[in-house]
Amino acid sequence: MGFFHAALVIMMKDLRAELRTKEAINASFAFALVILLLFSFAFDPEADTTKALSGGLLWIVFAFAGTLVLNRSFARELPNDCLDALVAAPISGAALFLGKALANFVLVMAMELVSLPVFGIFYNVHWANQLGELLMVLALGTWALTVIGTIFSALTVNIRLREVMLPMLTYPILVPALMAAMQLTMQLVSGNAIGPETVTWLKMLIGFDVAYTAVSLFLVETVLVG
Amino acid sequence: MDLTAPLFLAQIVSDEVRLQHEYEYLSYGLTAAWVILAVYVLLMVSRERKLKNEIGRLRAMLEDRRK
């Protein structure tokens, strides 16, 4: 079985398991809704400030709600020793990781694409001005979120205090990517295209994705076996 | 001429005050740096002592059990 075929099989397995129960995606979307609701009390949603805050607000929602999906990614395999079986399976750890990351990417992205219109309605923001570029930034930011979330889900699956350690480790690492995604989203939601001022952030986001994907694929074998 | 002299003096005094103020922050900075370093070194010394005690205790215990 080739590398990408193996990754695809793992991805389909994860998606099928998730679609059967829908527990992670439901929890994640419900959580996103609750945060969106809570933010309306934090500041005046009618004011012009909403646009300026939109990038930060959206990505905080995505990062927190996405973590609910990512947390479960490897923990789900613990009952019945599924994780041991997966590690022992004749596929490389990198393929296993890539498959899980892709499945998580699809789930988190689905949650985001549903929350985005809800955000637009609640906060009266015309977010679709730069739809193509916004979707690109969304995909890049979500990939950063899923790569880091998936590798740290694997790293912390067996240690005690998992619930505490996972956010302690992932959010600081994610800061550069979240910062870039927030700045870009704010610009795009306000209707400005990506210009010379903001292109540094885009470069940074792409660089983050490439660097962490490469390092994760390289190290995941050590994490799963060691 | 007579009028400018007090102004000049005031200028000097205010300069003096400003510079003393800046020395204040410089001293805060340096004090903070050395205090943090000293705290870290003290932590390390206390850990060293704890480790030495532990090693001594374990060695004595092993000797006891061997007898």
Added chain:
Amino acid sequence: MRDKILFVFGVVAMGILAWNVNAIARLPEETQQGVTFKIIFFHVPMWMCATMAATVALLASVGFLVTKNFKFDAAAVASTEVGLAFTTIGLVTGSIWGRQIWGIWWTWDARLTSALVCWILYAGYLMLRKAIEEPTQRATFAAVFSIFAFIDVPIVVFSIKWWRTQHPQPVFWSGGSFPPDWTHHLMWNMLAMLLLGIVMTAVRLRQEEAQREIDSLRRMAHAL
């Protein structure tokens, strides 16, 4: 022998610092900042040592993953901890300087933010070590995390180039406006801090070895 070398290093570092503090105190004031700018003679060497400590931690972590030799793991912890102490000093001195020059303790520009993130990451590294009991697993996971955390270091270093930050431009590369004799004093301080860092790392390294000895003694005690 090792003790003597470390002792000499420490004494030399203290000597350089004492002599250099005297020399720095005599330097003229900077035109805009008065004497507060002299914090730079401690701030910049601290950050450079912290960067070096992070690099050593990265190399040691990679070394552990390749060889599975626990000496590398001990080196990684030791240099991370000393680097964290230096980073703390760098953040605090920078903040005090900012209070005087900018009028605020903290501003969220790219340099300061990424540096704070770096601090949190390396503190997280030490917490992660505390959360794992089994030594091999602890060393492996910590090494992996250290490699991940290091990716933030270039962002800290180059952030002042990539973005317009409130943090001043570097004094050395790309058109630094630092007079040569000031650079000279900065370099001496840099050497002193580096020696100090080496001494502290070596002491911490030995403590880690003592910890391993304790673990093996405990195992022996259990076996008996």
